[in-house]
Amino acid sequence: xxxxxxxxxxxxxxxxxxxxxxxxxxxxxxxxxxxxxxxxxxxxxxxxxxxxxxxxxxxxxxxxxxxxxxxxxxxxxxxxxxxxxxxxxxxxxxxxxxxxxxxxxxxxxxxxxxxxxxxxxxxxxxxxxxxxxxxxxxxxxxxxxxxxxxxxxxxxxxxxxxxxxxxxxxxxxxxxxxxxxxxxxxxxxxxxxxxxxxxxxxxxxxxxxxxxxxxxxxxxxxxxxxxxxxxxxxxxxxxxxxxxxxxxxxxxxxxxxxxxxxxxxxxxxxxxxxxxxxxxxxxxxxxxxxxxxxxxxxxxxxxx
Numbered sequence: 001x002x003x004x005x006x007x008x009x010x011x012x013x014x015x016x017x018x019x020x021x022x023x024x025x026x027x028x029x030x031x032x033x034x035x036x037x038x039x040x041x042x043x044x045x046x047x048x049x050x051x052x053x054x055x056x057x058x059x060x061x062x063x064x065x066x067x068x069x070x071x072x073x074x075x076x077x078x079x080x081x082x083x084x085x086x087x088x089x090x091x092x093x094x095x096x097x098x099x100x101x102x103x104x105x106x107x108x109x110x111x112x113x114x115x116x117x118x119x120x121x122x123x124x125x126x127x128x129x130x131x132x133x134x135x136x137x138x139x140x141x142x143x144x145x146x147x148x149x150x151x152x153x154x155x156x157x158x159x160x161x162x163x164x165x166x167x168x169x170x171x172x173x174x175x176x177x178x179x180x181x182x183x184x185x186x187x188x189x190x191x192x193x194x195x196x197x198x199x200x201x202x203x204x205x206x207x208x209x210x211x212x213x214x215x216x217x218x219x220x221x222x223x224x225x226x227x228x229x230x231x232x233x234x235x236x237x238x239x240x241x242x243x244x245x246x247x248x249x250x251x252x253x254x255x256x257x258x259x260x261x262x263x264x265x266x267x268x269x270x271x272x273x274x275x276x277x278x279x280x281x282x283x284x285x286x287x288x289x290x291x292x293x294x295x296x297x298x299x300x301x302x303x304x
Contacts, residue, residue, distance in 0.1 A: 002128040002212075005065065005073035011054050011080035018054070021047030053085040064090040064131050074127045092127045096216060099156060101163045103222050106171040108189065113226035114176050116189075119219055120163050120204060124155075126212025133211045134158055159208065163218070166203040170196065176225065189223055196220060257284045 024043035028036065057063055057078050065072040066088040074092075075081065083089070103117040124130045137150045137157065171189065174196065178186040187195050201218035208215055261280070263269075 002126050003071075003073040005075050006077055007075055007079075007081045007083070009082055011056075011082045014050070014082035015054055015080075018047050018051035021050055023047070049085055053082045053087070054080070055083070055089050056080050060093065060095045062092045062094060062127050064092055064127050066090065071128060071132065090131055092124055092130055093152075094124055094127075096121060096123045098122070099159050099163070100221060101160055101167065104164055104167065105226055106168050108171050109173060109175040112176055113228065114171060114189070115222060115224050115226055116167055116171055116220060117222040118163055118167055118200060119217075119221045120159060120215060121217040122159060122208065122213050122215050124212055125214045129210070129212030130155070155213070158211065159204075159213065162207040163204055166200060166207065166218075167220075169203060170200055173199075176223075189220070193220065253284070257281050260284065 021043045024047065025040040027040060055063060057075055059078050063075040065075065065083065067084070067086060072087065076094075098119060098121045100119045101117050103115050105113055105115055108114050134154050136154045174192070175186075175188045177190045178188045189196055197217075197219045200220065201215055204218050205215035257280075
């Protein structure tokens with residue numbers, strides 16, 4: 001587990017000591033004794049070694065201290081410090097960062113291929129887990145031939161993989177929309193965005209807490225049907241919208257016809273038999289449900 005170390009020593013004093021040792025050979029100017037040359041060279045090398053123990057901790061950054069393979073603690077206080085040069089000091093940032101995953105193709109609950117991606121806002125809360133529980137990427141420097149670690153890229157790669165895994169699970173759990181269910185209360189990826197984002201954040205957070213990373217926010221940044229079915233799904237949505245609109249129009253037209261017949265009967269304007277009522281209902285429904293404006297034909301003669 002993480003262990004915080006609070007340092008009180010002043011790095012400037014140790015810097016002064018390092019500079020004094022480094023420029024010790026200048027003492028030969030005042031004491032030109034050949035026997036002292038090895039001593040002054042040793043002091044100069046000691047000054048270089050002594051200066052290797054100096055380090056700076058910036059705001060919202062830390063130094064993880066490792067002494068010959070053993071974790072000693074984490075320095076979180078800001079300032080200029082000095083420690084035993086044999087300590088390995090690994091910088092870990094506590095600042096808030098974000099990552100946008102690649103757009104991936106997955107199948108939703110109904111098996112429809114969709115394109116989806118997410119943005120994850122995160123920060124490190126446990127430096128011990130962040131450093132020692134994630135496999136650090138390494139690359140060989142072409143100039144020196146030495147291996148160079150990349151802790152920051154390790155975080156990014158790990159979070160990216162876990163975010164994509166959570167997106168796949170989320171897409172398999174919910175449908176893209178609720179057209180087929182016909183129930184607006186059914187949670188889907190397209191309309192239930194608040195609930196979906198909460199589920200996504202919880203899913204990613206559960207995975208990243210294992211390595212000392214806190215998920216502040218996670219939200220879907222891109223959501224659409226895959227190109228191969230986008231056209232068909234658009235036509236389906238249009239057809240569904242047309243059917244729903246027609247249903248509303250018919251319901252309204254039936255109400256208006258019923259109101260017209262009741263008004264004619266109550267005010268005793270005209271008595272209609274069943275055949276005439278059927279004809280009137282048919283004409284009114286055609287007029288009210290038609291896509292175009294009605295073109296009435298005036299009959300100047302008797303209706304009988």
